[in-house]
Every structure is written in C-alpha cells, then in structure tokens.
Amino acid sequence: MFKKILIANRGEIALRIMRTCREMGIKTVAVFSTADRDSLHVRFADEAVCIGPPPSRQSYLSIPSIISAAEVTGADAIHPGYGFLSENAEFSRICAEYGIKFIGATADQINSMGDKATAKATMKMAGVPVIPGSEGLLESVEEGKVLAKEMGYPVIVKATAGGGGRGMRIIKDESEFQKAWDDAKMESGAAFGNDGLYLEKFVEEPRHIEIQIVGDQYGKACHLSERDCSIQRRHQKLVEETPSPILTPELREQMGQAAIKGATAIGYEGAGTIEFLVDKHGKFYFMEMNTRIQVEHPITEEVTDFDLIKEQIKVAAGEPISGKNYTPKLYAMECRINAEDAGNNFRPSPGKITQLHFPGGHGVRIDSHVYAGYTIPPNYDSMIAKLIVTGQSREEVITRMKRALQEFVIEGIKTTIPFHIRLMDDAGFQSGQFTTKYLESFDFSGL
Ligand code: MV4
Numbered sequence: 001m002f003k004k005i006l007i008a009n010r011g012e013i014a015l016r017i018m019r020t021c022r023e024m025g026i027k028t029v030a031v032f033s034t035a036d037r038d039s040l041h042v043r044f045a046d047e048a049v050c051i052g053p054p055p056s057r058q059s060y061l062s063i064p065s066i067i068s069a070a071e072v073t074g075a076d077a078i079h080p081g082y083g084f085l086s087e088n089a090e091f092s093r094i095c096a097e098y099g100i101k102f103i104g105a106t107a108d109q110i111n112s113m114g115d116k117a118t119a120k121a122t123m124k125m126a127g128v129p130v131i132p133g134s135e136g137l138l139e140s141v142e143e144g145k146v147l148a149k150e151m152g153y154p155v156i157v158k159a160t161a162g163g164g165g166r167g168m169r170i171i172k173d174e175s176e177f178q179k180a181w182d183d184a185k186m187e188s189g190a191a192f193g194n195d196g197l198y199l200e201k202f203v204e205e206p207r208h209i210e211i212q213i214v215g216d217q218y219g220k221a222c223h224l225s226e227r228d229c230s231i232q233r234r235h236q237k238l239v240e241e242t243p244s245p246i247l248t249p250e251l252r253e254q255m256g257q258a259a260i261k262g263a264t265a266i267g268y269e270g271a272g273t274i275e276f277l278v279d280k281h282g283k284f285y286f287m288e289m290n291t292r293i294q295v296e297h298p299i300t301e302e303v304t305d306f307d308l309i310k311e312q313i314k315v316a317a318g319e320p321i322s323g324k325n326y327t328p329k330l331y332a333m334e335c336r337i338n339a340e341d342a343g344n345n346f347r348p349s350p351g352k353i354t355q356l357h358f359p360g361g362h363g364v365r366i367d368s369h370v371y372a373g374y375t376i377p378p379n380y381d382s383m384i385a386k387l388i389v390t391g392q393s394r395e396e397v398i399t400r401m402k403r404a405l406q407e408f409v410i411e412g413i414k415t416t417i418p419f420h421i422r423l424m425d426d427a428g429f430q431s432g433q434f435t436t437k438y439l440e441s442f443d444f445s446g447l
Helices: 011-024 040-045 063-073 089-097 107-114 116-125 142-149 174-192 250-267 297-304 308-314 392-409 416-424 427-431
Strands: 004-007 027-033 047-052 077-079 154-164 166-171 197-201 206-217 221-232 236-242 270-278 284-290 331-338 355-359 364-368 382-390 409-413
Touching: 004 063, 004 142, 011 027, 011 040, 011 107, 011 308, 011 364, 011 382, 027 040, 047 063, 077 308, 089 331, 107 116, 107 284, 116 154, 116 197, 116 284, 116 308, 142 154, 142 174, 142 197, 142 355, 154 174, 166 174, 166 197, 174 197, 206 250, 206 284, 206 308, 236 297, 236 416, 250 270, 250 284, 250 392, 270 308, 297 308, 297 331, 297 382, 308 364, 331 392, 331 416, 382 392, 392 416, 392 427, 416 427
Parallel strands: 004 027, 004 077, 027 047
Antiparallel strands: 154 166, 154 197, 206 221, 206 270, 221 236, 236 331, 270 284, 331 382, 355 409, 364 382
C-alpha cells in the first residue's frame, strides 16, 4: 500500500480524498496556490506545499510544480481528484516516468477516451450501443450532408476533442448545415487546437444516465449501478440521483453489462464512468467515458456503502476487486450548492461567508471545504458544498432534501439553495418524468 499520497487538487474533493487516506493510514500532502493559503485542505493535510499564484495554469495545472512537490515530500502516489489534471494524459505519463503512481487512467486510456470519435469507435467495437452516425471523422461538409440526408434530420455535429457540450451544433435541416459546420470547426479549432468533427443522429429530449464502474489490474470490472444527471443547466449538473426514476431492472442490467464490456475492452483500472443518453423509447447509447472520480460519486457511495476513493486507492495499489455488481436498495440525491445567484443567470458570487450552519440528521451528508469566515476566491469553480441525502424512497429523499436545504444557513454570498428548494417543490421534478431540457423552461425568477 502507498505510504504518502499527494492530492493534486483543492476544495471539497481534496478534503474528501484526505479523509479516506487518514482512515487507511496513508500520509497526505496538500498542494495549494496563494489564493488557498487559508483553505482546510492545507490545514488538514500532514504536509502542504505552495505551488504558485492563484491562476490555475500557474498552480493546480502546473505539472512541473506538482511533480516537484511530490519529489520533495517523497509521495509515492498522486490523486488528481476531478477537473484540473485528472484527465491529462501528459501528467499521467510523467507520473509514470517519475515512478509516482497516478491514481487514475493511463495516458493511452485518457487519450483514447478524450478523443470522442476514437472513444465511440472503441466502444462500438466492444459491443456497446452507440448513436447512429459517421464512421469516425467527417472528411468534408458534403460527406456530412449526404449522411445527414440518409439518416434524416435533426442531426448533430460534434467536435472530437470536445465533450461536456463544447464544440457541438444541432442541425435541423440541410439549409443550416454549412453554418453549423463552420461554427463547430472554428470553435473546436480555437478551443482545442483540433477541429475534427463527427456526425450523429440527434436524440431528442434524452436523459443523461451514467454507470459507475470499477476495474482492477487483473482485467476484472464491475458496475455500481447508475446516476441520473438529467437536471443540468448549460451542461452544468445541478442535481444527481440514484436510482434513476426511469430505469427498469432489465434496462439497468443491460446498461451495467454494456458499461462493463466497454471498461473491460480497454483494460480499465480504477473508478470510471460511462455516460449514456437514454431516449424516450428506453434505448440507450454510449456518449462519453470519464476516466476520473466524479463530483457526484457520493450518491453511489451512500446507496452501495462503498468508499469509492478507497476503491481507487486499493486498485491502484494492485488489490483485486470483489467483482460484484450492485442492485439498488436505497435512494440518494445530491444538490450542488454553488456560490452563484440563481435568480440572476447563475452569476458567480464569490466573497466572504459571514455566517454558516450546515444541516444534519439522519440520511444527510455534506461534502464541503467552507467554514464561517472563509472567503471564496474568484479564481476557481463556484461549487462550495454538496448536500447528499439518502432515504428509503425517492419521495422520502425529496422531503428530507427540502428539510436539509431549509436548515442550511450561508450568509454573505448568494447560493443555489433557493433554486434547489424550488426544484424540490416542483411537480414536474417530483414526478421523475423530465429530460435534459427540463431546466430550459424552469422559472428562475425571484430566486
Ligand atoms: C447529444 C444529444 C443528442 N443527440 N448527442 C451534451 C454533452 C455532450 N456529452 C453530448 N451532449 C449531447 N449529445 C446526440 N446525438 C444531446 C446532448 C445534450 C445533453 C446530453 C446530456 C445532458 C445534457 C445535455 C444537454 C444538451 C445536449
């Protein structure tokens, strides 16, 4: 087992990883930018190293600074958390070169899943259902138009280097094709330095459902069922829940087996997520694979009683997994509490938290790094807490979530709590019958 893990991250996920390390008897090293001097991840770690100024590029994204910190402190592994360097192939490769275990995917896996057209081809080969569309990249706009006519509109062009909704355009008929193509090419070339595009049939009003998988070094993988992440705004997830209100046991089993096939095909080691779109007929299609721990992992932890960070560390150290898949018995939901003004287009609201009280009680978990007197820096993402609620039924979870949200006190900044309270009271949300477009017509006024 590792003796000392460097955590190449900040905020709640850095604390989350340290908690598991402490329970496992592993020493921790925090890294921090000068904006995070007073952060809890710095105080709670056994050692802490300053790695640069506030901008992420010069601190949490600086590979030389982080490798130096690991060398100086003698860390034998690095946990990257989510975001920052968690899906950076170069970083994974450099860690391997320095003999530091990267708790995440190999450089090859990150590259093949990071290129969306390659990821799709790989999954198709493995027997995972994919959305009908071009075989790999499109050579020309003409090729795209011919294929779109064959498949029928609407279609969607996607940047192979994209993901998370960047560099894609929906096309309703042929007259829109050229402009959508040009825009997507321009946008992806500028954003990713790669303007490769591929084409798919557009799946209307889908649900976003992802399967949590864990693989070990011996070629075995299991799934820990799904998370329904359909409640999103501009590709930012706001609420996640498990089990999905729309999955039948049969569909769950099929999606779980498909996810295992995909993970096994690439020899996946560690925790990963396979994202699917599910259409209104209950057909599911591979969308993307995330080769990292995700923000919403705690809802899976609560219903399966697995510590996913511990699983990551154990398989990274070479332990085999039990290989048992999970069948849901409990319900869990997560609300992301962001320092944002939901009534004002979710405008960021950094600043000092003057008063703070966290909810508690049965079935309530908070993962957060903030405290009374803490100042949220403007440099990083705006998530300040995850409120995770567990119960015996979806109804119980919604009732408990509303109770916990009402108990929450955060003063000095605006947060997404008022939005979440309104959502818990919303009949459409309560019905469980919603798609990824649900928040497009949601009333955010007066929040
Ligand atoms: C799609 C789609 C419909 N049809 N692909 C959004 C993020 C990126 N991973 C892919 N996305 C989508 N791909 C086809 N062929 C709809 C979306 C999409 C979406 C997916 C999941 C959750 C929210 C979404 C919001 C808008 C569009």
